[in-house]
Amino acid sequence: MNKKLWGGRFKKQTDKLFAEFSKSIGYDYKLGSYDVLGSMIHVEVLSKAGFLSKEEAKKLHSAFDGIYKSIEDNKFKFDKTCEDIHTNIHNLLEKKVGKLVLKLHAARSRNDQVVFATKMYSKIEILKLLVDLQKLVNQLIKTGIKNSSVVIPGFTHMQHAQPVYLKDYLGAYGEMFTRDVKRLKNIEANIAICLGAGALAGTPIDASIYKTKLEEVIKKAKFDVNFNMKAVSNVSNSLDAVSDRDFVIEIISALSIVAMHLSRIAEDFIIWSTKEFGFIDLDDAFATGSSLMPQKKNPDSLELIRGSCAKIYGNLVNVLVMMKGLPLTYNRDMQLDKQPLFNSFEVITDEIKIITGVIKSVKFNKDKIQEHLNDESLYATDLVYFLVKKGIPFTYAHETIGKLICYSIENNLSIKDMPQSVLNKFSTKLIKKEIVKIFDPLGSVKSKISIKRRR
Numbered sequence: 001m002n003k004k005l006w007g008g009r010f011k012k013q014t015d016k017l018f019a020e021f022s023k024s025i026g027y028d029y030k031l032g033s034y035d036v037l038g039s040m041i042h043v044e045v046l047s048k049a050g051f052l053s054k055e056e057a058k059k060l061h062s063a064f065d066g067i068y069k070s071i072e073d074n075k076f077k078f079d080k081t082c083e084d085i086h087t088n089i090h091n092l093l094e095k096k097v098g099k100l101v102l103k104l105h106a107a108r109s110r111n112d113q114v115v116f117a118t119k120m121y122s123k124i125e126i127l128k129l130l131v132d133l134q135k136l137v138n139q140l141i142k143t144g145i146k147n148s149s150v151v152i153p154g155f156t157h158m159q160h161a162q163p164v165y166l167k168d169y170l171g172a173y174g175e176m177f178t179r180d181v182k183r184l185k186n187i188e189a190n191i192a193i194c195l196g197a198g199a200l201a202g203t204p205i206d207a208s209i210y211k212t213k214l215e216e217v218i219k220k221a222k223f224d225v226n227f228n229m230k231a232v233s234n235v236s237n238s239l240d241a242v243s244d245r246d247f248v249i250e251i252i253s254a255l256s257i258v259a260m261h262l263s264r265i266a267e268d269f270i271i272w273s274t275k276e277f278g279f280i281d282l283d284d285a286f287a288t289g290s291s292l293m294p295q296k297k298n299p300d301s302l303e304l305i306r307g308s309c310a311k312i313y314g315n316l317v318n319v320l321v322m323m324k325g326l327p328l329t330y331n332r333d334m335q336l337d338k339q340p341l342f343n344s345f346e347v348i349t350d351e352i353k354i355i356t357g358v359i360k361s362v363k364f365n366k367d368k369i370q371e372h373l374n375d376e377s378l379y380a381t382d383l384v385y386f387l388v389k390k391g392i393p394f395t396y397a398h399e400t401i402g403k404l405i406c407y408s409i410e411n412n413l414s415i416k417d418m419p420q421s422v423l424n425k426f427s428t429k430l431i432k433k434e435i436v437k438i439f440d441p442l443g444s445v446k447s448k449i450s451i452k453r454r455r
């Protein structure tokens with residue numbers, strides 16, 4: 001039977017169902033290594049403040065080193081009978097150091113512990129995610145460069161609009177994910193790591209000890225990513241320190257934007273992979289088949305990315321609603337921030353890796369794209385510019401070409417095949433010899449010189 005951290009005041013056992021209902025160990029075990037790190041800092045703080053002897057601190061440190069290593073090596077056996085990860089580690093420590101564990105909880109509360117561990121987790125996960133996001137941006141650029149002369153029809157309202165470079169199309173997503181990188185970097189930098197809030201009112205230990213020990217221990221810890229030491233701070237308001245979950249909301253809202261970007265590129269690729277469009281061939285590795293129809297190659301990877309956006313938005317609303325109306329300071333409701341936070345990181349991390357694989361392996365069907373580019377309406381705006389350059393006012397030129405397009409559709413006659421006499425009915429400036437050159441995808445994109453590409 002595991003021990004609670006708060007049994008003294010109670011005469012009766014906790015109701016069995018409620019005990020199960022209140023547990024967070026099933027998910028907050030993911031905070032294990034950060035909780036141990038917080039405990040290592042706390043040992044240093046207590047020892048410097050004279051609450052622990054040097055010998056006692058040494059004994060606790062060696063026990064925590066062992067627990068930390070076993071978590072890192074995936075050898076730690078989480079005890080699912082415990083209320084939460086903090087209790088689990090505390091109980092295990094008792095087995096290792098006996099009664100000495102009773103001194104450890106001086107001047108600390110799980111309210112402070114949990115926010116420390118969640119912030120550490122968040123920072124590390126953001127830094128890991130940034131690496132994957134950057135790889136995605138690099139892949140978009142790489143695929144763009146590999147197809148640098150490929151032009152595709154650009155769409156507005158899902159209707160043929162004007163030709164655009166494929167590299168610009170992919171680059172547009174590159175811009176979005178680059179903004180995501182910046183957004184997440186800012187959020188990470190703003191997450192202040194502190195200890196010393198106690199349950200809510202601070203502790204009788206000097207603030208400078210907390211800051212120094214936090215810095216010392218975190219500096220020594222080895223993370224897979226570079227930890228931003230500027231984020232270590234003093235507790236400036238202990239009530240806020242234990243009850244602030246803004247950082248969770250900020251992270252999930254930034255991840256919601258990432259999810260939206262992922263969903264949009266997934267949607268574009270799903271459309272492009274249809275027979276009707278046929279712009280792309282998805283690699284077999286990212287498609288699935290049908291159990292009934294043998295011919296099917298379905299873009300399930302992309303559909304699941306599009307669909308999973310709902311999970312992230314749901315997670316955001318989940319935490320926003322959970323926090324709304326909570327009185328200061330810590331309330332147990334806040335335990336419920338973890339699953340949405342963890343889930344958001346996990347889903348987005350997988351999605352970014354999958355979409356990077358999709359983009360790396362996708363094949364562009366140049367012939368099929370060319371068929372779409374043969375649609376003369378894509379060059380209607382270029383025809384307008386042609387007339388404008390000949391001195392015709394824009395709106396008049398727009399109307400002229402509108403009528404020409406309408407005539408072409410109604411008579412099923414391509415503009416390129418119209419004799420000069422027909423063209424003259426619309427404008428004598430539409431000189432056949434000159435306008436036939438306009439229906440050129442590459443010429444069309446090259447004529448747009450207002451763009452100063454960053455890459």
Ligand code: ARG
Nearest residue numbers: 024084110111114332334335
């Ligand atoms: N498992 C709790 C959480 O995630 C830890 C804090 C519990 N504090 C308390 N006063 N009951 O929020």
